[in-house]
Amino acid sequence: MSAPLSRVVVLGSTGSIGTSACDVFAAREELVPLAFVAHRSWETLARQCREHDVKIAVLADESVADTVDREAFPPGCEVRFGERAVEEVAAHPDADAVLSAIVGAAGLRGTWAAVEAGKRVALANKETLVVAGPLVTKRAAETGAELLPVDSEHNAIYQALLAGRRDQVRRVILTASGGPFRGRSAASLHDVTPADALAHPTWDMGKRISVDSATMLNKAFELIEARWLFDLPADRIDVVVHPQSVVHSFVEYVDGSVLAQLSPPDMKLPIQYALTHPDRRPGPTAKFDWNQAFELTFEPPDREAFPGLNLGTRVAERGGTAGAALNAADEIAVERFLNGEIRFPDIARLCEQALDEHPFEAEPTLESLMEVDAWVRERTKSTG
Numbered sequence: 001m002s003a004p005l006s007r008v009v010v011l012g013s014t015g016s017i018g019t020s021a022c023d024v025f026a027a028r029e030e031l032v033p034l035a036f037v038a039h040r041s042w043e044t045l046a047r048q049c050r051e052h053d054v055k056i057a058v059l060a061d062e063s064v065a066d067t068v069d070r071e072a073f074p075p076g077c078e079v080r081f082g083e084r085a086v087e088e089v090a091a092h093p094d095a096d097a098v099l100s101a102i103v104g105a106a107g108l109r110g111t112w113a114a115v116e117a118g119k120r121v122a123l124a125n126k127e128t129l130v131v132a133g134p135l136v137t138k139r140a141a142e143t144g145a146e147l148l149p150v151d152s153e154h155n156a157i158y159q160a161l162l163a164g165r166r167d168q169v170r171r172v173i174l175t176a177s178g179g180p181f182r183g184r185s186a187a188s189l190h191d192v193t194p195a196d197a198l199a200h201p202t203w204d205m206g207k208r209i210s211v212d213s214a215t216m217l218n219k220a221f222e223l224i225e226a227r228w229l230f231d232l233p234a235d236r237i238d239v240v241v242h243p244q245s246v247v248h249s250f251v252e253y254v255d256g257s258v259l260a261q262l263s264p265p266d267m268k269l270p271i272q273y274a275l276t277h278p279d280r281r282p283g284p285t286a287k288f289d290w291n292q293a294f295e296l297t298f299e300p301p302d303r304e305a306f307p308g309l310n311l312g313t314r315v316a317e318r319g320g321t322a323g324a325a326l327n328a329a330d331e332i333a334v335e336r337f338l339n340g341e342i343r344f345p346d347i348a349r350l351c352e353q354a355l356d357e358h359p360f361e362a363e364p365t366l367e368s369l370m371e372v373d374a375w376v377r378e379r380t381k382s383t384g
Contacts (some may be wrong), residue, residue, distance in 0.1 A: 007034040008275060009089050011110045012050055012101035015039040016206055017124045017150065018039035020267045021099055024275070025052055027284040031275055035089040037102070037110070040064045043129060058085045058100075086110045091117035097275055099150070100125045103206055103311075112366065118143040123275035124150035126225045128219075130304035130315075130323040132369055133228025147229065148274040153222055154229055155247035155270035156261035161230070163259050165249070172232065173250040174222055175242040176301060179213040182243060186305040192336060192344045211334045215347050216301065220312025224323055227316040234316035239309065241299045264288065308348035311355065320362040321372045322355055329354035336381075349382050 008025075011016045013036035025031050035056035038045040042059055046069070049057050055077055059068065062082045073079055080089070090098050090113040098114035101121040107125035113138060114121050123129070128136055140147050147156050153174045161169070180199045181189060197214040198207060212218035219239050226237050240250075245265040253259045263269050269285040303309055313321040321329055333347040342350070354376045361368055 005030050005032055005098045005274060007032050007094055009033075009035045009037070009092060009095045009098045009114075010101065011037045011086065011090060011098060012039075012103065012125070013106060014041045014044040015101055015103060015242060017099070017101035017267060017271065018048075021101070022048060022052065023284050024272045028272065028273050028276070028281060031272075034095055035092060037086055037089060039102070041182055042068045043072065046086055049077050050074045051112050056080065056089055058089055060086050083109060087113035090114040091119070093117075095119060098315065100128065101150070101274070103127070103208060105127060107249065112136065112139075115140050115145040115147075115303060116143060117144045120146040120148065120275075122148050122150050122271065123229075124271075126151055126221050127327050129225040129228045130221050130327050131373070132366060133224065135321060135366060135369075137231070148277055149225075150227065150231060150267070150270050150274050151222060152245075152265070152267065152270050153249040154226060155273060157226065157251055158228060159241075159261045159273070160249070160251035160259040164253050164257075166231075168253050168255075169232070169236070170252045170254045171236040171238055172226060172230065173238045173240050173252065174219060174226065175245070175247055175298075176216065176219045176245050176251050177213065177238055177245045178241040178299075178301075179216065181214055181305070182241060184305060186302075186345070189305060189344050194340070197337070200209045207338060208331065208334050209339065211347070212330065215308045215344070216306035217308035217311070217330055217348065220309050220315070221327070223309075223312035224326075225315045234313050237300055237316065241301050244294070244296055244299065246296055247298075248295075258373075262288075279346050306348075308351060311348070311351055314355065318360075321358065321360055321364050324364075324369045325354045325358040325360075325376045328373045329380045332377050332380040350383060353383065354380060356380075 010018050025033050033052045033054050036048055036054050039059040040061040045057055058080045065081045090110040097120040100111040101124040108128050111128045157172050198210045200210050223237050247260045247262050250258050250260045264286045266285045272283045315326050330350045333350040336342045358376050
């Protein structure tokens with residue numbers, strides 16, 4: 001018996017997660033892309049729409065409207081522009097699932113619209129929960145929306161949690177590759193270049209995520225995401241460095257059992273799992289060859305060399321507007337580092353400064369989170 005059709009909206013189709021999702025669509029014909037959303041890369045968007053016969057294409061940046069060649073899109077494909085159009089397709093009545101893969105705080109509005117509409121949200125945009133975790137999870141419970149994580153670490157935890165009750169969980173352990181500077185001292189990181197930071201040893205990612213992996217702030221964000229996604233206090237979430245990126249995370253139960261999810265480092269597997277759960281189906285992900293020897297190693301993170309990791313625990317404990325401040329500061333600090341304006345260690349320093357100085361609010365609204373986001377961005381742009 002064939003699987004039922006599932007129509008999917010992809011927010012961020014031209015990024016690394018979106019292109020991996022296209023490989024999944026090609027392998028699983030029951031997963032039908034309904035709409036693709038990009039920021040401004042209309043040529044890539046048009047090609048994707050032709051390849052997958054997508055009927056709705058959205059470019060969030062309205063300024064490109066006059067430069068887009070409508071003839072590049074397939075016949076019958078409706079091309080829309082602007083943030084409002086993003087929110088409309090995220091809540092499209094024909095959509096069964098929304099893959100949220102727009103990087104940064106920009107992805108929050110579309111994800112919120114999908115949650116409001118009660119959709120299954122395959123969540124690859126970790127900033128949604130970093131910035132607005134309590135609001136998003138509360139609203140999802142009210143509307144019946146499903147939040148299924150696509151980040152490989154949280155997807156692994158989601159799977160491992162199916163083995164026991166939540167009150168039986170002692171802690172969860174997120175694995176980190178360690179990035180390109182694993183083993184380096186804090187002093188040795190003072191003069192690293194953007195090219196050094198972008199050279200991730202395992203994953204092929206966008207520039208911001210690659211730099212965040214190098215600072216380990218990416219793992220700080222994942223710790224915050226786990227806090228809200230799995231409703232666990234910060235002191236029950238830990239991090240271990242695992243450079244092979246094969247064990248994607250652990251769940252430790254109170255009896256001492258530790259359950260892990262292992263797979264080759266390939267984002268197509270968690271994308272497909274989030275879209276087809278609870279079913280497991282063959283897909284395009286590579287499989288292990290268990291006849292070949294390989295080793296798995298683990299080590300504690302160096303929190304002196306990578307102080308940004310500690311900021312994740314701090315935000316997870318405090319909540320409120322702290323996540324919005326950390327995310328906004330990081331986005332601007334990474335941009336300034338890539339532009340040669342600040343040094344690598346300054347990224348974590350500016351993030352900590354934003355946490356210390358922003359107008360903290362314990363129970364913010366979505367609007368006040370956006371106000372904090374704007375305040376911190378402007379402050380971080382001009383801070384030395």
